[in-house]
Amino acid sequence: MKAIQRVKQYIDFKGLNNSTFEKKIELSNGYIGTQIKRNADLGEGVLIKILDNCLDINPEWLLTGKGEMLKSSKEYKQESFQKSKIDEPKTHYGNTVPLYDIEATAGVFEVFNNNPQSIPIEHITIPNLPKCDGALYIRGDSMYPLLKSGDIVAFKTIHDKYNIIWGEMYLIYIVHNGDEYFFCKFLKKSSREGYAEFISHNQHHQSVEFPLDSIKALALVKASIRFNTLY
Structure with missing residues (x-):
């Protein structure tokens, strides 16, 4: 199973639709739906966007399919705390x-x-x-x-x-x-x-x-x- 299919599983699990998910991770409208239909590979930049914006998703699961879909509650809380502590605003650089x-x-x-x-x-x-x-x-x-x-x-x-x-x-x-x-x-x-x-x-x-x-x-x-x- 490719990463795009696991992304679809995550979207369904979270009760989202493709459009809402694309806005959440700042992708162009229609991109996810098209990649699902094509069963296409996701580029490194898109995978990074997903991991940066979906803090509860397990990176190993997303990339390889191994392990659980979601991080443990302890991992998720720790990473969320670190991200909020840094409080680094999104800039237009590294776009x-x-x-x-x-x-x-x-x-x-x-x-x-x-x-x-x-x-x-x-x-x-x-x-x-x-x-x-x-x-x-x-x-x-x-x-x-x-x-x-x-x-x-x-x-x-x-x-x-x-x-x-x-x-x-x-x-x-x-x-x-x-x-x-x-x-x-x-x-x-x-x-x-x-x-x-x-x-x-x-x-x-x-x-x-x-x-x-x-x-x-x-x-x-x-x-x-x-x-x-x-x-």
Whole structure:
């Protein structure tokens, strides 16, 4: 039996539903249900979240299936006391964020707006990472060599497209004249009223301009990850 099935047993035992459990351990909506249906493996980051937020669960049971589901009352009380004594507030650092594959989800707009249809393919944990809403793979070479195709960028969704920090790097979803575009670009204020300039890092790509009203979803790039080898 995989860990995801033991998680389901714990949820049922506690009288919770998947959605309530996901909120409790700060997972995206629909993640647990999807993993149960797939009988999928849980990543290290998700397991850590469960153990950090469900203090009564027995780590050995969760990871291996050995022993009892719950800690003894003595262990539970001692750990709860130690946690409350430390009283360390949750910060936005050491953040675990959902990793999306845009091609496998409902689309960029849904991911940026936390649509339940947008199921992450994994969760990643990065030490000292500022608060982010998600991460995704970069496609194309417009930001090369700063970013290359296959790199991962972590982003924070911006809900007010008129609150842009000019000069920063953004992920932008645009609908203009019936066409859809998805860019990773630097944004610069245009000399044209109501427009923004989209600037690539790659010197072989020319900058383009679009009306601010054409921006349907916007996210600030806060971090990037690059794999130098696949093994």
